[in-house]
Amino acid sequence: xxxxxxxxxxxxxxxxxxxxxxxxxxxxxxxxxxxxxxxxxxxxxxxxxxxxxxxxxxxxxxxxxxxxxxxxxxxxxxxxxxxxxxxxxxxxxxxxxxxxxxxxxxxxxxxxxxxxxxxxxxxxxxxxxxxxxxxxxxxxxxxxxxxxxxxxxxxxxxxxxxxxxxxxxxxxxxxxxxxxxxxxxxxxxxxxxxxxxxxxxxxxxxxxxxxxxxxxxxxxxxxxxxxxxxxxxxxxxxxxxxxxxxxxxxxxxxxxxxxxxxxxxxxxxxxxxxxxxxxxxxxxxxxxxxxxxxxxxxxxxxxxxxxxxxxxxxxxxxxxxxxxxxxxxxxxxxxxxxxxxxxxxxxxxxxxxxxxxxxxxxxxxxx
Amino acid sequence: xxxxxxxxxxxxxxxxxxxxxxxxxxxxxxxxxxxxxxxxxxxxxxxxxxxxxxxxxxxxxxxxxxxxxxxxxxxxxxxxxxxxxxxxxxxxxxxxxxxxxxxxxxxxxxxxxxxxxxxxxxxxxxxxxxxxxxxxxxxxxxxxxxxxxxxxxxxxxxxxxxxxxxxxxxxxxxxxxxxxxxxxxxxxxxxxxxxxxxxxxxxxxxxxxxxxxxxxxxxxxxxxxxxxxxxxxxxxxxxxxxxxxxxxxxxxxxxxxxxxxxxxxxxxxxxxxxxxxxxxxxxxxxxxxxxxxxxxxxxxx
Numbered sequence: 128x129x130x131x132x133x134x135x136x137x138x139x140x141x142x143x144x145x146x147x148x149x150x151x152x153x154x155x156x157x158x159x160x161x162x163x164x165x166x167x168x169x170x171x172x173x174x175x176x177x178x179x180x181x182x183x184x185x186x187x188x189x190x191x192x193x194x195x196x197x198x199x200x201x202x203x204x205x206x207x208x209x210x211x212x213x214x215x216x217x218x219x220x221x222x223x224x225x226x227x228x229x230x231x232x233x234x235x236x237x238x239x240x241x242x243x244x245x246x247x248x249x250x251x252x253x254x255x256x257x258x259x260x261x262x263x264x265x266x267x268x269x270x271x272x273x274x275x276x277x278x279x280x281x282x283x284x285x286x287x288x289x290x291x292x293x294x295x296x297x298x299x300x301x302x303x304x305x306x307x308x309x310x311x312x313x314x315x316x317x318x319x320x321x322x323x324x325x326x327x328x329x330x331x332x333x334x335x336x337x338x339x340x341x342x343x344x345x346x347x348x349x350x351x352x353x354x355x356x357x358x359x360x361x362x363x364x365x366x367x368x369x370x371x372x373x374x375x376x377x378x379x380x381x382x383x384x385x386x387x388x389x390x391x392x393x394x395x396x397x398x399x400x401x402x403x404x405x406x407x408x409x410x411x412x413x414x415x416x417x418x419x420x421x422x423x424x425x426x427x428x429x430x431x432x433x434x435x436x437x438x439x440x441x442x443x444x445x446x447x448x449x450x451x452x453x454x455x456x457x458x459x460x461x462x463x464x465x466x467x468x469x470x471x472x473x474x475x476x477x478x479x480x481x482x483x484x485x486x487x488x489x490x491x492x493x494x
Numbered sequence: 495x496x497x498x499x500x501x502x503x504x505x506x507x508x509x510x511x512x513x514x515x516x517x518x519x520x521x522x523x524x525x526x527x528x529x530x531x532x533x534x535x536x537x538x539x540x541x542x543x544x545x546x547x548x549x550x551x552x553x554x555x556x557x558x559x560x561x562x563x564x565x566x567x568x569x570x571x572x573x574x575x576x577x578x579x580x581x582x583x584x585x586x587x588x589x590x591x592x593x594x595x596x597x598x599x600x601x602x603x604x605x606x607x608x609x610x611x612x613x614x615x616x617x618x619x620x621x622x623x624x625x626x627x628x629x630x631x632x633x634x635x636x637x638x639x640x641x642x643x644x645x646x647x648x649x650x651x652x653x654x655x656x657x658x659x660x661x662x663x664x665x666x667x668x669x670x671x672x673x674x675x676x677x678x679x680x681x682x683x684x685x686x687x688x689x690x691x692x693x694x695x696x697x698x699x700x701x702x703x704x705x706x707x708x709x710x711x712x713x714x715x716x717x718x719x720x721x722x723x724x725x726x727x728x729x730x731x732x733x734x735x736x737x738x739x740x741x742x743x744x745x746x747x748x749x750x751x752x753x754x755x756x757x758x759x760x761x762x763x764x765x766x767x768x769x770x771x772x773x774x775x776x777x778x779x780x781x782x783x784x785x786x787x788x789x790x791x792x793x794x795x
Contacts, residue, residue, distance in 0.1 A: 177689075177693065178692075178693075179689050179692065179693075198692070199689075199692045199693045199695075200692060200693060200694065200695030200696075201695075204693065205693065206689070206690070206693050208686045208689070208690060209686075210684065210686055211686075212684065212686030212687055212689065212690040214687065214690070214704075214705055215709070216705075216708040216709060225694050225696075225704070226693070226694035226695060229694055229695045229696055229700065230695060
């Protein structure tokens with residue numbers, strides 16, 4: 128039960144700066160997922176919150192208390208590690224009880240807490256086992272149990288699902304979400320997996336090269352990505368990017384692939400000829416057999432997924448385009464007429480950041 | 495693997511392979527048997543010799559089968575170290591064994607304790623001069639006791655530690671080898687354990703006691719075996735530092751029993767004492783064998 132505030136967190140390792148000033152406010156009980164490619168600084172950020180690293184500048188506040196210079200043990204946090212970090216020579220019970228014992232909690236209270244947590248995580252029958260006798264999923268549960276018994280102010284998850292197989296990952300993902308909602312503990316979850324991020328988080332922090340590229344709710348990140356990096360990172364298959372230039376007094380984009388199409392949400396405030404990047408998600412590309420304004424897509428690769436087909440191809444200008452079409456629509460070598468509906472466009476300016484319509488209305492992008 | 499349409503040719507091949515394999519098996523066993531013979535024969539001679547009376551060996555016979563004096567010889571060796579002369583050699587074996595045991599255990603335990611702590615400091619703490627400390631320890635690998643024996647003796651004399659167990663043991667304790675071994679092992683302990691312990695609130699000593707030490711048990715056991723035998727076999731240093739008969743160790747004691755003036759060597763007693771001197775290291779190896787092998791081969795996750 129606590130809030131977390133990060134302000135101006137910077138971190139350098141020697142000459143390399145890995146975090147360039149991160150600001151974040153986490154509300155009580157909120158689940159924040161920090162997502163990004165490897166090397167973006169997301170784990171460093173988590174370790175700074177945990178107290179395992181000291182920031183070069185900036186401060187960490189838990190429940191309004193400045194903990195920047197405190198030891199991890201004094202911050203009232205619990206952390207679940209990627210490889211679980213269960214002490215191999217201790218039983219499951221001892222692993223879960225260790226932190227409580229160090230705090231000098233009475234034995235009866237420890238027993239009760241461990242029993243409750245084990246009950247909740249369905250590992251009560253495993254308490255006498257050693258970690259090496261457990262499966263990956265069970266170890267994961269024990270690692271979470273160790274965090275839960277502490278009843279901390281803050282849960283920190285460092286890619287806890289990446290060592291599990293695909294099926295178990297989906298299952299544990301749902302379970303972590305349920306557990307976090309039930310306990311209502313403010314949580315920070317680090318992952319490189321965008322599906323995990325979308326499904327787990329109340330809000331996402333998309334990190335890119337040591338900066339928070341966007342902080343928003345999952346659907347907002349998906350619907351109105353702040354820049355081309357976020358747009359390409361969230362969503363699978365990734366968003367298509369087509370180069371274009373502004374024309375018609377800011378009201379339309381002239382695509383390198385051919386047509387000039389008007390914006391659905393209004394004109395942009397920039398000079399004609401300004402280079403643009405038009406983003407469109409593969410699921411929004413339409414198959415238009417009989418439309419006159421369709422763009423021919425030469426099919427290079429067809430991936431049938433059952434309910435839909437993913438088509439990789441290229442447009443007249445040579446730019447590649449991925450389309451998710453509902454039916455098995457083509458074969459390699461075919462030319463498919465496709466439509467790129469402007470209502471689904473994400474318009475990015477030269478720097479790669481979102482270029483909104485002049486009125487600032489981006490309603491069309493959300494559906 | 496047997497196939498359905500095995501031809502005569504295949505069968506012939508299979509038989510040839512079998513013959514070759516059995517021949518190489520015989521060869522391997524022959525080599526091993528020879529090795530065992532070379533190692534075991536002196537011990538056999540010693541054991542057999544310890545069961546004859548002094549005059550049999552004194553005549554120059556080398557009996558290869560047991561005589562009838564075993565009990566008398568061992569009792570004599572244990573209680574008084576030989577019947578003839580108590581003035582020169584002839585210390586009771588129990589006293590010498592006790593001294594050796596003390597020395598070997600203290601050296602092994604001391605070495606393990608010191609090297610555990612120094613390796614822990616070098617691996618888990620970053621302090622100024624950490625690598626300098628490590629390299630200083632490492633360099634002492636190249637300086638065995640024998641090289642520094644005169645200065646060490648000088649120091650022990652100045653500290654008035656000659657003829658004491660402390661003087662006997664302490665100079666042999668500082669050990670680069672064990673420190674290195676523990677360092678290598680500690681480096682394999684994942685950082686996550688350290689971090690999990692930090693979050694659990696375990697201080698450095700608590701982490702050492704609760705996590706590092708239990709994980710090192712097999713390594714400690716393996717090192718104990720090696721170091722116990724190292725300590726037990728010490729010869730030069732005990733010979734120098736101890737002149738008091740009551741502190742004589744068995745390895746030194748046995749050599750003192752040989753060639754004392756003009757009297758005949760009591761080879762039966764010497765051999766009985768030798769056999770007794772063999773027993774503690776053998777016992778340590780047998781009892782700790784399981785741990786020993788584990789510690790050398792297995793790295794716990």
